Amino acid sequence: MKAIERRIADLWFTEYQTPNLRLGLRIEDVLLNKQSKYQHILVVDTKQYGRVLVLDGAIQLTEKDEFCYHEMMAHLVLCAHPEPKKVLVIGGGDGGVVREVLKHDTVESVTLVDIDEEVIRASKTFFPTVSCALDDERVKIMPMDALVFVKEHHDEFDIAIIDSTDPVDFASGLFEQSFFEDVHAALTESGMMVAQTESPFAEPELLRDAVLGLRNTFERAFLAWGSVPTYPTGLWTYAVGSKKFDPRIQRRSAPTGLKYYSDTMHSLAFELPPFVKEIVNGGNLKEAKGN
Template sequence: MISREKRHNEVWFTEESTKHLRLSLRVTGELVRKETPYQSLLALETAEYGRMLVLDGAIQVTEKDEFCYHEMMAHVPLCSHPNPKKVLIVGGGDGGSLREAVKHESVEKAVLVDIDEEVIKTSREFFPTLSCAMDDPKAEIRPMDAMVYMKDHRGEFDVIIVDATDPVDMAAGLFQSPFYRDVWDALSDDGFMVTHIESPFTDAAIMVPAYRAMKEVFPSVHPYLGFMPTYPSGMWVYAIGSKRHDPSKPLREAPKGLKYYTSDVHRASFALPPFLVDMLENGEGVESHY
C-alpha cells in the first residue's frame, strides 16, 4: 500500500505483515508498477533501504539488506555439501541466490527457474546488483513452472534452493509435502534442499507445518536462523532437507568478499533458542496472525 502523509507531503509504502503489524518505508520514487500474469509487481526507490521489489504487497528484496538473506540461502548448503556441481534455484527471479551460487568454484551449472518472467526482466533493468550473474557462463535462466522443470530433471541437482515468495496463492504449494517430494526426486543421492520457512513471531502457523511437511519427505531436516531487517519481525528461519550429509558443519571456506556469511555464522545459525525448538517440534505457541 502506498500513501501520502499530508503533514510532510511524503510518500510511504506500507507492508501489512499481519493484521496487527505493519512496516513502512518512505518512498522517493516509483520505478515500475504492473500486473503480471501471476502477481502485482512494484519496484520503488526508498530513502532508507535503496531500491525495493514488492510482489503482491509483500517486500521481496531491498538493495540494503538482501545480502543477509541470499548469502544464508546459498552458502549454508553449498559450503556443507561435499562437492556441489549442479544447483537449481526455484523462484528467486531477482537473481540474488543465483549470484551467490555461481561464486562457488565447484559449481558448474546453476539453473534459475521462475514462473514469472516479468520479475526476471524487472530485476535485470532495475536491480543490477542482484541480477548481475544472469549472464554468467554457469547460469541458465528458465522462465517456466518449476514443478514441470523438476519432473524432467530427476536426480540431477546437488543443491536445490527454494527461493519462493510467501506461501499464498500460486506459491502456497511450495511449502507442502507433494512439492518437497518433487524436490527429492530432482536431487542427486547426496543432495540438499534449502528453503525459508518464515518468522516464528509472525508466521508460526506457516513455519511449523512447512517444517513438518519437509520431515515427511527428508530423513533429516535442519532448521537454522538468520536476520532480515525488512522481513516480518527481522528473525528469519531457514530449513535444509538432507538425504545423507549433516549441513550444520561447513566443509569448505566460503567465497571471498561476502558480507554476512562466514563459517562461524554457519555453525552458530543451527543453535536454536528453546522457544523455537518447542515451536517446531511441539507446536508450542503457534497461532495464526493473519
C-alpha cells in the same frame, strides 16, 4: 501577513506484514508499478533501505539488507556440500541467490526456475547489483511452474534452493510435502535442499508444517535462522533437508567478501533459541531424526 509553511509530498510504501502489523518506508520515487500475468510488481526507491522490490505487496529485497537473506539461502547448503556442481534455484527471479551460488568455483551450472519472467526483467533493469550473474553462461533460465519442473527431473541436482515468495496463490504449493518429495527425487544421492520458511513470530504454524514436511521427506532435516530486517519480525528461518551429509557441518569455506554468512555463522545458525525449538515440535529436528 504570516506566510504559510511550504508543504512536502509525504510519500510512503506500506507493507501489511500481517493484518495487524505494517512496515512503512518513506519513498523517493516509484520506478515500476505494474501487474504481470502472475503478480503485482512494484519497484520503489526508499530513504531507509535503498531500492526495494515488492511482489504482491510484500517486500522481496532491499538493496541495504538483501545480503542477509541471499547469503544464507546460498551458502548454508553450498558450503555444507563437499562438491556442489549442479544447482537448481526455484523462484528467486531477482537473481540474488544465483549471484551468491556462482561465488562457488565448483558450480558448473545453475538452473533458475521462476514462473514470472517479468520479475527477471525488472531485476535486470532496476537491480544491477542483484541480477548481475543472470547473464553468466553457467545460468540457464526456465520461465515455468516449478511444481511441473521438479516432476520432470530425477537424480540431477546436487543442490536445490527454494527462494519462494510467501505461500499464497501460485507459491503455496512450494511449502507442501508433495513438493519436497519431488525435490528429493530431483536431487542426486548426496543432494541437499534449503527453503525459506518465514518467521517463527509471525507464521509459527506454517514454519512447523514446512519443517514436518521436510522431516518426513529427507533423511536429515534441520532448521537454521538469521536476521533479515525488512522481512516480518526481522527473524527469518531456513529449513534444510539433506539426503546424505549433515548440513550443520561446513565442508567448504565461505567465499570471501561476505557480510552476513561466515564459517562461524554456519554452525551457529543451526542453534535455535528455545522458543523456536518449541515451535518445531519440542526440540530441534536433530533430536527427532536421531542424528
